[in-house]
Amino acid sequence: MDPRQSQVHLKPPPPQHVRPSASGSSSPAPTPRAPVTAHPTTTVADTVILHGTHPISIGAGTIVHPRAKLYSYEGPIVIGENCIISEKSTIGAAPTQPPSLLRESRASDGLPIRISSCVTVGPLATILPGAHIHSAVTVEALATVHRRVSIGAHSKICSGCEVSDNVKIRDWTVVWGSGAGFGQRRRTRATEKMSSATAATQGIQALEGRVIEDARLIVLQKEREALVRLIGPGGGGRRR
């Protein structure tokens, strides 16, 4: 590990670095600061690492928790509205070579990371360049989303699961189970009225499975609001 990086872990970067105006070229430190554009209602903690050469944009109402790492060396990062990026999660890939050599070697546009609205990224989760995460997806703690993965809307990557390179996951899918035992499995969530042998003979007028997801999204919204109220505008974190 680069000793310079570990230093960054310990102390928060000076505030002027994250401003879009101050790019890495002016500062003597060779770690390039990514040009960040954020909505005024975004909450980004002080200790968030925003490194890279490509632009990073964060949508309205999104919360980025402390010590999250956003690396835009290989492509731009676009985060939509009302997302939650949890502690110590990594979005993008840390540079493998010294940052001073990076400028010459990288491609023009690279692999963009697109995260749509209402996405939850759990603590210590990793999202690698090229991932396209659609709306209302949950990536749980310690999960890894590899390069060029597309995750459909309302899906869930359960904690510890890995999604391999170039995999496309359909909407409303749960990727669960990892480690020993029967390995990783997938499951499609119910979206409309489901029927089974039990329910059919019972004559139950079942609700649509979608109501569960609606309820979950409402809870998420409340969690975000509560957090903003707790921290307060400008208190603790930065509001842009």
Add this chain to the structure above:
Amino acid sequence: MSRPFPYAYISCPCADTPVPDPARKRRSRETSHKSNPEDPNAPVPQDYDFEDERTFDPRSPRSNFSLYPPEQLLYCEDCHQIKCPRCITEEIVCWYCPNCLFETPSSMVRSEGNRCARNCFNCPICTAPLAVTTLENVTAGGSQQGPWVLSCGYCMWTTLDIGVKFDKPTNIRTQLSKMTDSSRGRQMSKTFSDLKSPLSTYSSIDDQFPLPSEIRGDETNPATEQSSGPLNPEARFQALKGFYKGQIASTSSSPNDPLADFGAGFSSPGALNRIMSLYTSSSRLGNLYGGTNKKPKSKPPVMREALTTSEGLRVPAPDTENALIRRMASDDCGWDGMASIEQRTFQSPDARFVEDLLPLPVLLRTKRSKRCKSCKHILVKPEFKPQSTRFRIRLIALSYIPLPTLKPLVPSPFAGLPSVTPAAAPNLDALSPLKTVQLLLTLKNHMFDPVRVTLATPSVTPGRVASKVTILCPQFDIGANSDVWDEALQGSSAPGDARASRSGTLGSTEKVAEAGKVWDKGRNWTTVVLEVVPGTLPGGGATRRNRMKQHDDDNDDDNDDSDADSDANVNALDWSGQTKDPNQQLQPDEDVLEIPVFVRMEWDSENQIDQEQSVGKGQNSDTVKRELAYWMVLGVGRISSEMGF
């Protein structure tokens, strides 16, 4: 074995001595007397006599069953003996649900099965616990009246996935069973009442097989019954059970029937024996039953199988299999739509798809009390309440026997012989053969009396890989487990020194292991040094020989000689006889260096009033001399096949 090196196992004495049960003792003596003349090679019964003299062999197949980690053993205060899980009996104190911690009476467990009867369910997909959640409350912000579902926090499965919702948040088990019963067997109550088949009363063989017209007539009935819906699996099992019971009763009740002897004993294991003897000694039976009057014996009545739905028969629809296959092949099912074997384990046998899976009530757990098998003394008794994790009685062996710990002694380069021993800790997973390793064996006493310990070990470990073992100080004392502050207040030993020797690495610069001397000693522990010379592996020696052979082909006859020699040697020692080529092949775990150590401890314990022997022994002294002896096995490491030079 399964633990990382170094480890220590203790052998429960029950492996050597049979349980002190007089009947069993007699039996074993009988068998030994009986078997000896027949088979003089049988070694096991003879061994009982010499058990005390024999060295414990950690590799023998029997010892597998007696070796336990010290923390798993119990101790009986009445027998004054170590007790392993095989020499105790268990009694269930209570049944409780681990989820809601509610106790279930054992009568209910017997009637309803060992699953939580309340609200606790596991996800049928991923086995995570399900939560009871309401829908209306969250979405519309209404009152608590909404429909309720079970939802899984992990894989986001809800009962809406199978189209089920509940009206009340309580008693979900009964709500769910009502739904499944009415869907799968609506007439369950009815079938329970007419479980008894109308045919089961027929007794003679001719009536057993109904005429074809009757069969047809019977089949019209199930056809009408089937239209109302098949039984659910539980009801079907009950129906079949009742049906076969009736069949057994009716077939064996007929007169002059040889099977009548063992009437209802079909389910007993003795029944098979008797049936087999019917066939083998048919001539004798013929004499008994029809030998004299030559009357043709009536054929034993034949049991018929279930014929109607009410008896438990289920005839699947003719195109069921095709429909299943078509559904599997369809796009919306796929691999993810199929239920896995793990998911189907506890589900109805008909559940093939994910949609067929029902939430599983949580399995109950038990609290058990443990008793000594020989004297019925209670060894472990937990608190009755499921919420409490405390124990009323718990006699674990570690509070009576010293805890053995083993660690390699890393000599410093300044000590004695710097050139022979390297300063680095030896790699226990690859011990080089024929290179001396010194180990520190620490015994820690947990009793409140000082203990005198005698250790004994065979000078060469049993088995093909013969390692030399020497205990430098086989006899020593361990102090009592007194107040922790005593050591500090007395200040008898320099604390820094003690700490350093315990770690075994630092500070022991001046120390050299000496024969007859204890390495180190503390308040309630004593450390002695073990010197081990790992033996050579048979396979390793062979490869060395082959290498030599490649170097010079001249001395062929010499090689042959040594090969034959080692072969004979191996045949003499090979106790299992599994290997085809014992010279080359190493049996699994044969390279593990395990040292059997015989531990004998003596101590003076305080007199306890309820002990007869103490009353008999000495009225004037209030102490009793006690002793305890057992084998323990020290796993030092794995011997590597390569010689380290």
